[in-house]
Amino acid sequence: MLKCEVRPLGRLDYGKAFELQQRIVEERKRGVVPDQLLLLEHPHTITLGRNGKMENLLASEPALRASGITFHATDRGGDITYHGPGQAVGYPILDLREWKRDVGAYVRAVEQVMLDTLLDFGISAERLPGCTGAWVGGAKIGAIGVHISRWVTSHGFALNVDTDLSYFGYIVPCGLIKPVTSMAQLGARVSVHEVNARLIRRFGQVFDREILQPALERAS
Amino acid sequence: MTDVVMPQMGESIVEGTLTKWLKKPGDRVERDEPLFEISTDKVDTEIPAPAAGTLSEVLVEEGKTIPINTVVARISEGDGAGAAKPAAKPAETAKSVAEPPKAAPAPQAASPAATAPEEAGEEPSGPLSPLVRRMARENNIDLSKVKGTGAGGRITKQDVEGHLAKAPAPAARQEQPPAPPQAPPPSTGGQAKVRIEAMSTMRSKIAEHMIASQRTSAHVTTVHKVDMTRVEKIRQKHKADFQARYGFGLTYLPFITRAAVEGLLSFPLLNASIEGSNIVYHNEINIGIAVALENGLIVPVIRNADEKNVVGLQRAIVDLAARARSRQLKPDEVQGGTFSITNFGSFGSVFATPVINQPQVAILGAGTVEKTPVVIDDAIAIRSICYLSTTFDHRLIDGALADQFTGKVKSALENWSDEVL
Numbered sequence: 335m336l337k338c339e340v341r342p343l344g345r346l347d348y349g350k351a352f353e354l355q356q357r358i359v360e361e362r363k364r365g366v367v368p369d370q371l372l373l374l375e376h377p378h379t380i381t382l383g384r385n386g387k388m389e390n391l392l393a394s395e396p397a398l399r400a401s402g403i404t405f406h407a408t409d410r411g412g413d414i415t416y417h418g419p420g421q422a423v424g425y426p427i428l429d430l431r432e433w434k435r436d437v438g439a440y441v442r443a444v445e446q447v448m449l450d451t452l453l454d455f456g457i458s459a460e461r462l463p464g465c466t467g468a469w470v471g472g473a474k475i476g477a478i479g480v481h482i483s484r485w486v487t488s489h490g491f492a493l494n495v496d497t498d499l500s501y502f503g504y505i506v507p508c509g510l511i512k513p514v515t516s517m518a519q520l521g522a523r524v525s526v527h528e529v530n531a532r533l534i535r536r537f538g539q540v541f542d543r544e545i546l547q548p549a550l551e552r553a554s
Numbered sequence: 555m556t557d558v559v560m561p562q563m564g565e566s567i568v569e570g571t572l573t574k575w576l577k578k579p580g581d582r583v584e585r586d587e588p589l590f591e592i593s594t595d596k597v598d599t600e601i602p603a604p605a606a607g608t609l610s611e612v613l614v615e616e617g618k619t620i621p622i623n624t625v626v627a628r629i630s631e632g633d634g635a636g637a638a639k640p641a642a643k644p645a646e647t648a649k650s651v652a653e654p655p656k657a658a659p660a661p662q663a664a665s666p667a668a669t670a671p672e673e674a675g676e677e678p679s680g681p682l683s684p685l686v687r688r689m690a691r692e693n694n695i696d697l698s699k700v701k702g703t704g705a706g707g708r709i710t711k712q713d714v715e716g717h718l719a720k721a722p723a724p725a726a727r728q729e730q731p732p733a734p735p736q737a738p739p740p741s742t743g744g745q746a747k748v749r750i751e752a753m754s755t756m757r758s759k760i761a762e763h764m765i766a767s768q769r770t771s772a773h774v775t776t777v778h779k780v781d782m783t784r785v786e787k788i789r790q791k792h793k794a795d796f797q798a799r800y801g802f803g804l805t806y807l808p809f810i811t812r813a814a815v816e817g818l819l820s821f822p823l824l825n826a827s828i829e830g831s832n833i834v835y836h837n838e839i840n841i842g843i844a845v846a847l848e849n850g851l852i853v854p855v856i857r858n859a860d861e862k863n864v865v866g867l868q869r870a871i872v873d874l875a876a877r878a879r880s881r882q883l884k885p886d887e888v889q890g891g892t893f894s895i896t897n898f899g900s901f902g903s904v905f906a907t908p909v910i911n912q913p914q915v916a917i918l919g920a921g922t923v924e925k926t927p928v929v930i931d932d933a934i935a936i937r938s939i940c941y942l943s944t945t946f947d948h949r950l951i952d953g954a955l956a957d958q959f960t961g962k963v964k965s966a967l968e969n970w971s972d973e974v975l
Contacts, residue, residue, distance in 0.1 A: 411595070520880075
């Protein structure tokens with residue numbers, strides 16, 4: 335079975351995480367590292383995808399800064415989204431040539447990881463045709479945004495564990511006028527740490543990878 | 555001149571949005587250098603240049619959504635000389651040949667025929683007749699793979715026919731994308747005979763578990779008739795009191811659970827599981843209680859059920875059921891069960907044959923409690939009767955043991971003595 339290294343990074347600034355991803359993507363392209371799954375939390379951040387529309391940002395950049403939110407335009411797919419404490423963020427850096435050369439299948443598989451994980455906590459989430467992500471009763475609980483270069487993936491998914499959902503009020507999440515929710519709002523009393531443990535396991539199952547748990551690593 | 559096409563990024567993907575050109579017309583591009591970006595379903599992908607040269611033409615502007623295999627640009631060899639060349643007829647573009655970069659992890663072109671050799675990308679030698687072009691298009695043939703035998707190496711109709719005869723005909727490109735799993739059947743006109751819906755994750759999990767259980771265990775069910783009159787009296791006596799004191803009522807289920815604990819303590823094999831050729835006896839009695847949800851079923855576990863009295867069991871049942879229905883259970887609350895109870899009686903079933911909750915080896919099912927005329931000492935009496943089913947794994951448990959166990963549960967219920975609940 336192919337291997338996937340997990341890197342639990344704790345809370346990491348979006349810009350630093352992005353640089354780290356780029357470095358690992360290059361290593362992955364050269365084949366010097368196996369597939370990777372970065373798990374982390376971001377401080378309050380709003381990011382705009384390549385196809386994002388600024389009109390989905392409902393506050394000015396100075397207003398965001400004043401609220402302690404950083405703003406980044408980024409090269410992932412998808413529109414605008416919020417990241418922050420209490421959100422389990424996963425950045426799989428996989429060489430899809432060793433899995434399936436299929437972007438659609440990849441996104442569905444990332445969704446599956448989130449759905450399986452949520453079900454582990456008694457939350458039965460679902461797909462919403464045409465709206466990528468994980469949904470519970472019409473509210474979005476998990477978001478996806480991916481970048482692919484030479485079949486190597488970066489960016490990934492964000493699952494609301496006990497995220498302060500009021501921050502989504504600054505944006506129209508992914509340009510959709512649909513509500514957001516979190517595991518905490520649905521009554522699951524769990525920490526990002528506990529959720530990560532299940533995400534890792536489900537990720538290994540869905541992508542058929544042997545998970546290598548390294549000694550705890552800190553991004554410099 | 556090399557055509558650059560919109561690549562197919564996956565089986566179900568039929569179109570994509572060209573989001574950004576990373577080069578401008580006239581720019582020098584290296585083979586495999588990122589040339590443009592496309593976006594499909596929340597995924598942005600950098601597409602490398604299929605050949606080195608000069609970006610002579612950009613045919614699709616940023617922001618346009620186009621079908622796969624559409625030619626989006628042309629790269630001319632040399633230094634911009636190609637820029638002067640007239641644009642190809644647009645009608646031809648959609649089926650043109652893409653040159654896949656050899657070692658590069660480039661997106662695969664859609665049709666098998668489009669995988670051209672390295673040298674491809676140039677027009678096949680000599681002009682092509684409209685007939686040959688049409689045949690190539692209709693049969694999805696890569697003309698660069700066809701050897702021309704006409705004047706000056708020109709490809710003739712016979713060459714194309716010969717190529718078709720020798721190569722297995724490439725499948726015609728699918729006219730429609732494969733239906734997504736959730737796609738409802740078209741509802742245009744008439745009444746559809748079926749409605750297709752994807753199973754929820756929970757539904758598919760249940761399906762998987764049920765079949766796995768049937769495949770694993772040798773299921774046998776035994777049914778005993780139990781006189782619940784005593785329990786019913788105690789229940790009636792304490793019901794209102796329970797509601798006032800604890801905020802929940804008093805059902806038959808904690809009594810049945812308590813009685814099952816008695817049975818399991820006497821016959822620990824029913825609280826065991828099988829691992830390979832070993833019998834694993836569990837020192838804890840953790841009883842799973844099946845809870846029906848709107849569209850499924852979950853079996854939360856009462857841990858150390860043997861340490862709880864009827865009040866404690868009722869409290870645990872009420873709590874687990876409520877949280878199961880509001881989907882607030884933690885994962886460890888649905889794991890680690892050593893025996894299960896299912897209460898189909900609450901839906902009116904008299905008796906049923908439940909499926910074992912793996913890796914357990916037995917499950918107790920309780921039918922509905924009904925007032926029934928029964929013969930006691932040659933007299934007819936009205937008693938509250940209930941059928942208890944025990945489904946057991948005959949690999950480990952024989953019928954005699956299963957009946958002794960169920961008999962023990964029955965006798966605990968019929969001779970209920972605790973006035974203290």
